[in-house]
Amino acid sequence: MDVPEELPVAGTVVLLRTGEHGLEVLLMRRPEHGSFAGAWVFPGGRIEEIDRMPGAGEVDDARRAAIRETSEEVGLDVGELVVLSSWTPPEGIPRRIRTWFFLARSSAGEVRAAAAEVVEHAWITPDEALRRHAAGEWILFPPTWVTLHDLRAFRDADAALAGADQARFYVTRIEGTTFRWEGLRLETQTLPWTLAVE
Known part of the structure; x- marks a missing residue:
């Protein structure tokens, strides 16, 4: 594998739980300003100095930032x-910020959303989140869309955690109106995007 390009780094947590209809994830909508304005995203953010430890690797710092x-x-x-x-x-x-995505089982307790960063939140199945995006009700950016698309394969939180046995590395290329990764292309001509496997 090539040496990663030097970029600012962030960590994101895909929180999982098993609900009445199977696997659910926690998504939150960002305010209409700032990063990912108005979009539904997983919790996360950039590495800060408090997250860095001497001798630690990028992924470990990203893990601390995500938590x-x-x-x-x-x-x-x-x-x-x-x-x-x-x-x-x-x-x-x-x-440009490289972002590490992590899976984690949700802890017990109620969501206490930070008003400055979270307009609303929802525990939702991947299928329903994708349906809302396809209907134009929600905005999902490509990494969130692809993550939800992949999680549809798992029936519950245990299966999703057990199935994450190998990290995937996405380096995004833009060709015209298309995002491209390893064998995937995401059309951006219209919202919602459509996914095609090459």
Whole structure:
């Protein structure tokens, strides 16, 4: 594998629980300003100095950032995090941040959303989140869309955690109106995007 490009780094937690209709994830809608304005995302944010430890690798710093940001944004503590994926944004965009996605089982307790960062939140099945995006009710950015699409394969939280046995690395390329990764392309001509496997 190539050496990762030097970029600012963030960590994101895909919180899982098993609900009445199977696997559910926690998604939250960002305010209409700032990063991912108006979009539904998983909790997370950039690595800060408090997250860095001497001699630690990027993924470990991202893990600490993901845990801290989840606590700050939705008031939930998380335990063991399983690496799911790494997303490197395309060249040529103004703010490029590589983001590590982690899976974690939700702790007991109610969501306590930070008003400045979370407009609303929902525990929802991946299928229903994707349906709302397809209907134009929600905005999902490509990493969130792809993550939800992949999680549809699992019936509950246990299966999803057991199935994350190998991290996937996505380096985004833009060709015209298409996002491309390893064997995937995501059309961006219209919202919602459509996924095609090449």
